[in-house]
Amino acid sequence: MLPQNQYRSIVTPVFPDFIEQRLQKCDEEIFRPRKNRKPLVLGNCLPNSSSIMLQSNDYLNISNHPDIRNAQLDVLSRMSREPVMSAVFLHENSDKSLFENRMAGFAGFESAILCQSGWAANVGLMQAIADSTVPVYIDFFTHMSLWEGIKGSGATPYAFRHNDPGHLERLILEHGQGIVLVDSLYSTMGDISPLREIVGIANRHACVMVVDESHSLGTYGTNGSGLVNECGLTGQVHFITASLAKAFAGRAGIILCPAKFSKYYPYMAFPAIFSSTLLPHEIAGLNATLDVIRAGDNRRKELHEKSRHFREGLSALGYNIVSQSQIVSIEGGLESDTELLRDALEERNVFGSVFLAPATPKTRSLMRFSLNSDLRMEELDYVLNVCEEIRDEIGMWNWKSTRRKRNDQ
C-alpha cells in the first residue's frame, strides 16, 4: 500500500505552448471579462426551491414520471449481466430493435435507428449520406451537430439565410442536387421552419431532405409525432433526426428513415460502429416514455397555451420575441447587456439559460426560457411582472433587437 502522502502529491506533466496559449485565450474570453470571474452562462448564485426555473428541456415535465422510473428500475433489478458493447453486435430481436420499430410506427416512418444522443445521430447520419461530391444546403441557424456532421463528411456546406426558402432555391439552382438540412423548431430563438415551402423546394430539385425535430418531437403533431407529421409532410422527408433528451427526457437520439437505409447504417456510421450502445434499462425507460408521450395531449395543450400567454405578454412589454413555441428567448445582444439581464432576473429568483457565441452570433447573445407544461400561470405572470419592472434598469429600450422590432412595426 502506498503511504498516505503519495496519494496527495499528484504529479502533473507540463503542457506545451500550443495548449497553454489556448487555455490563456479561453481565460481572456470566458472568465476575465466577467465581474465574478465565472463564465457568463453560470450566473452569480444557485437557484433554491422557490426559484422559477426556466432552463430544462423536459417540456412535458415527465422525467420523474413513475411509469418511466419503474420501467428502468424493473430492468435494473432483474438483469445481472448487461451487454456493454457497440450496437453492431446486436441481433434483430433485441430490445433496441423493438423500441426502434415502435418509434418508426409512432412517427410514420418505415424504420428508426436509436443513437446514443442527438449529436451522435446528426454526425452519424451526415457521415453516412454525404461526402466531398455532395453539396449540403443548411439553414444558417441549424444545430451545431449538423454543421459538425458536414465537416466530418467532407461535404461543402452552402448556408442559406435563416427561414428563407427563396435563398435556398437560388443556391440549389447554382450548385445542383444535394442534401437540405433544417431544424423544425430552432433551439435558440424558438421559431419554426417554413417546412412546407422548404420541403417543396427540396422535392422539386430531387434533393434529400433532413429535418432535425429535437424540439418538436413529443410536443407537436398527433400524439406528439412531430411537426413534419403535423404539416402532412411525412412521406416527403427522407430523414428526421431528434435528440431524445428534450421532450423524451432521456439520454439518446433517433434517426427516422427508410427501411432500406437502416439496414446499412450500423456498418457505415462511425458513432454506430465505434461507440457503445445504450444500456437495457435506458431503452426500457425510453419505451415507457413513448407511452407517456403518446398519452400526453393534455400536457401538450397546457404547454402550448402557457407558451402563447408568455410570448404575447413579453411582446406586449416591448421585447422583440420571434418565438412561436415553448422556447422563448430575449435577445440582449451584447454580452454585457445579456449579463445585466441575467443578473436582474436572478436577483428576482428567475433562472433561464444564457446563450452566447458559439451558440449565437457574437453580438446576438440571449436569455433563453424553456417552458414546461406544469408551470403555473401565476409563475409565468410573476416572470412577466419582473420583465416589466427591469426594462429601464437593463436598458431594454436601447437594445438592437428592440430597435429591430420598432423598425418592423
Ligand SMILES: Cc1ncc(COP(=O)(O)O)c(C=O)c1O
Ligand atoms: C436541434 C438540436 N439537435 C441536436 C441536439 C443534440 O442533442 P443531444 O443533447 O441529445 O446530443 C440538440 C441539443 O442541444 C438540439 O437542440
